[in-house]
Amino acid sequence: MLFLLKINKIPIKLALNLCVLASGSGSNLKAIINAQKSGKITSKVVLVISNNSGSGALETARKNRIPNYHLSQKLFTNEAEFCKRFTALLKEYKIDLIILAGYMKMIHPQIIKLYKNRILNIHPALLPEFGGKGMYGINVHEAVIKSGREVTGATVHLVDEVYDNGAIILQKEVPVKKNDTAETLAVRVLRTEHKLYPEVIKLFEEKKILIRKNKIHIEKTK
Ligand code: GRF
Secondary structure, three states: OOEEEEEEOOOEEOOOOEEEEEEOOOOOHHHHHHHHOOOOOEEEEEEEEOOOOOOOHHHHHHHHOEEEEEEHHEEEEEEOHHHHHHHHHHHHOOEEEEOOOOOOOOOOOOHHHOOOOOOEEEEEOOOOOOOOOOOOHHHHHHHHHHHHEEEEEEEEEEEOOOOOOEEEEEEEEOOOOOOOHHHHHHHHHHHHHHHHHHHHHHHHOOOEEEEEEEEEEEOOOO
């Protein structure tokens, strides 16, 4: 049975069809699939798209028999054609929520409009600090260590037209240890991300996230 509710007038089902966009190793994709398999979330990854034909994310999708596509703008004659194909796939697989997990490309404004408040990204720091252009991968953790901060973390936020700018949904802190290098810190932050993303997906499933005037309200569990 499908349960429907409305978030900002958009009907959302309790078991959501997820599309994961990823460019790299895809460990967050794996964590979401594991959360699905263990029953932590009821939503399903039904589509994986990558701009990188050699990405671990596409490999994971194939192993799990999830429909997957290598979609790069370079394969299309122009941006409009690329966007058309992207949108058609989202429609074909009845996607409710788009999950960016290490996706290194900007989302087309048309798709952002179409999926307003339904595109999430995960960032390996506590936004709004250590975000924006150039703040990706190991650069983020290097900047955190250089700053002398004692706490970093992971952030899940909504995606808008500007990098790392959309409303923050949930953050989890990770302590920075005295002997941490960017690499050791990256490992612990990534482990935290793997817990955080399924938690946020669950909040969407349980209709606990309300978005009003670009502000996030999370209903507390009774
Ligand atoms: C994660 O650190 C995420 O925060 C960032 O890109 C990385 C993706 O890692 N946006 P993976 O491909 O899921 O392992």
